[in-house]
Amino acid sequence: MNHVNKLRPATARRSSALKGDIRIPGDKSISHRSFMFGGLARGETRITGLLEGEDVINTGKAMQAMGASVRKEGDTWIVTGTGNGCLLAPEAPLDFGNAGTGCRLTMGLVGVYDFDSTFIGDASLSRRPMGRVLNPLREMGVQVKSEPGDRLPVTLHGPATPAPITYRVPMASAQVKSAVLLAGLNTPGVTTVIEPVMTRDHTEKMLRGFGADLEVETDADGVRTIRLIGQGELTGQVIDVPGDPSSTAFPLVAALLVPGSEILIRNVLMNPTRTGLIQTLQEMGGDIEILDARLAGGEDVADLRVRGSSLRGVTVPPDRAPSMIDEYPVLAVAASFAEGETVMHGLEELRVKESDRLAAVARGLELNGVDCTEGEDWLTVRGRPDGKGLGNAKGEAVVTHLDHRIAMSFLVMGLVSEHPVTVDDSAIIATSFPEFMDLMTGLGATIAARDE
Ligand code: S3P
Numbered sequence: 001m002n003h004v005n006k007l008r009p010a011t012a013r014r015s016s017a018l019k020g021d022i023r024i025p026g027d028k029s030i031s032h033r034s035f036m037f038g039g040l041a042r043g044e045t046r047i048t049g050l051l052e053g054e055d056v057i058n059t060g061k062a063m064q065a066m067g068a069s070v071r072k073e074g075d076t077w078i079v080t081g082t083g084n085g086c087l088l089a090p091e092a093p094l095d096f097g098n099a100g101t102g103c104r105l106t107m108g109l110v111g112v113y114d115f116d117s118t119f120i121g122d123a124s125l126s127r128r129p130m131g132r133v134l135n136p137l138r139e140m141g142v143q144v145k146s147e148p149g150d151r152l153p154v155t156l157h158g159p160a161t162p163a164p165i166t167y168r169v170p171m172a173s174a175q176v177k178s179a180v181l182l183a184g185l186n187t188p189g190v191t192t193v194i195e196p197v198m199t200r201d202h203t204e205k206m207l208r209g210f211g212a213d214l215e216v217e218t219d220a221d222g223v224r225t226i227r228l229i230g231q232g233e234l235t236g237q238v239i240d241v242p243g244d245p246s247s248t249a250f251p252l253v254a255a256l257l258v259p260g261s262e263i264l265i266r267n268v269l270m271n272p273t274r275t276g277l278i279q280t281l282q283e284m285g286g287d288i289e290i291l292d293a294r295l296a297g298g299e300d301v302a303d304l305r306v307r308g309s310s311l312r313g314v315t316v317p318p319d320r321a322p323s324m325i326d327e328y329p330v331l332a333v334a335a336s337f338a339e340g341e342t343v344m345h346g347l348e349e350l351r352v353k354e355s356d357r358l359a360a361v362a363r364g365l366e367l368n369g370v371d372c373t374e375g376e377d378w379l380t381v382r383g384r385p386d387g388k389g390l391g392n393a394k395g396e397a398v399v400t401h402l403d404h405r406i407a408m409s410f411l412v413m414g415l416v417s418e419h420p421v422t423v424d425d426s427a428i429i430a431t432s433f434p435e436f437m438d439l440m441t442g443l444g445a446t447i448a449a450r451d452e
Helices: 028-040 054-065 100-111 123-127 131-139 174-185 202-209 245-257 276-283 318-324 328-335 348-352 357-367 404-414 427-431 436-442
Strands: 010-013 019-023 044-048 069-073 076-080 116-120 143-147 151-157 166-168 190-195 213-218 224-229 238-240 262-269 287-296 299-307 341-344 371-374 379-382 421-423 446-449
Touching: 010 404, 019 436, 028 044, 028 054, 028 076, 028 100, 028 174, 028 202, 028 238, 054 069, 054 076, 054 100, 054 427, 100 116, 100 131, 100 151, 100 174, 123 151, 131 143, 131 174, 174 190, 174 202, 174 224, 202 213, 245 262, 245 276, 245 287, 245 299, 245 328, 245 404, 245 436, 276 287, 276 318, 276 328, 318 328, 328 341, 328 357, 328 379, 328 404, 348 357, 357 371, 357 379, 357 404, 404 421, 404 427, 436 446
Parallel strands: 019 262, 044 238, 166 190
Antiparallel strands: 010 421, 010 446, 044 076, 069 076, 116 151, 143 151, 190 224, 213 224, 262 299, 287 299, 341 379, 371 379
């Protein structure tokens, strides 16, 4: 999907107390994997709660282009897979739009097949580094054609027999871990991934659910060794996707910041590899009650009651980054209204997200009057609890760089700033959270988009 020609600026203004009872759309990571594993497994996979954002829909289209059938009946997506090892050669380039997860995981999934597959994406995805996935695939025998710096478009061609590898993931990345494991699915023997720092574990959990022969060992230092026996059978599953904690972050922070708010957010995924933001906001004094914690489809899920709170600055340790990697932009917004200083460490991976998120956040904060300092891999924000002077009275817009989370984070900021906050584009929000505007205005937020 190409948003370059249809920017849709939006402005958020100081709002009165947010109230309501909401359900957040399905988790993006689990939704991508549901389409991928369903499309690969033998038989039918039935998915409810799927996130119908552009990123996930592009993954569904890619699986269709490789032989899976994908259709929707009522609220249920029904995927009929090809069977493991039986993907077909896509006839046209696979277009992943804005989605790093869709693109990188599918590179692993199909890259080891003995045919050509070509990967393209939007301007943001075309700037992102693919070498982190292409390098282990090269070790498995995959031929790679790519643009300089291993950028898209990329064409892969697997060997007659891929080689199983042992791969130590050099950065904290669930996408890299997952790409190697998915390549291992169509590789004879044992593919081993060593993960020094634990990242989201949806691939491991879900592959086991589909019947893959996969085991995980964690040593005393927390280093995980994941072994997958390739070329086994995968069988279709029934999946109910829980609400996305990364999307939850926006109404959650909004309700903490807008005085007098009280909202209930239902059915939120609480997998411990995803809850770093909630922990951090609680440490800052945020009133977040975790209700009815339960297990659903093998995942931790809960409802969250969130009330307007006075926040104070904290230091967020680097080892928390993997469990809240997508939440730093909105945490920086929360920190802008906290008493004192918030220091965030271990942010190097933010440089290679949908935008250079560390720079995009720092520029956006500065434009809206926040006192902050950007380091190579850290950010310090000095807050102003009353929001006085924050926002941009001249209406100058935050540059979102085709990054949905930058857009949503700064719209949350506008709800509590003295002056309005404008973002140059809100259309990109549809990649991960198409319901964002309606859901926020339904809670009482004053946000409006305008077409240019
Ligand atoms: C994801 C992994 C993370 C995250 C992304 C989703 C996944 O990326 O930022 O939004 O579903 O595996 P990295 O692997 O690049 O950290």
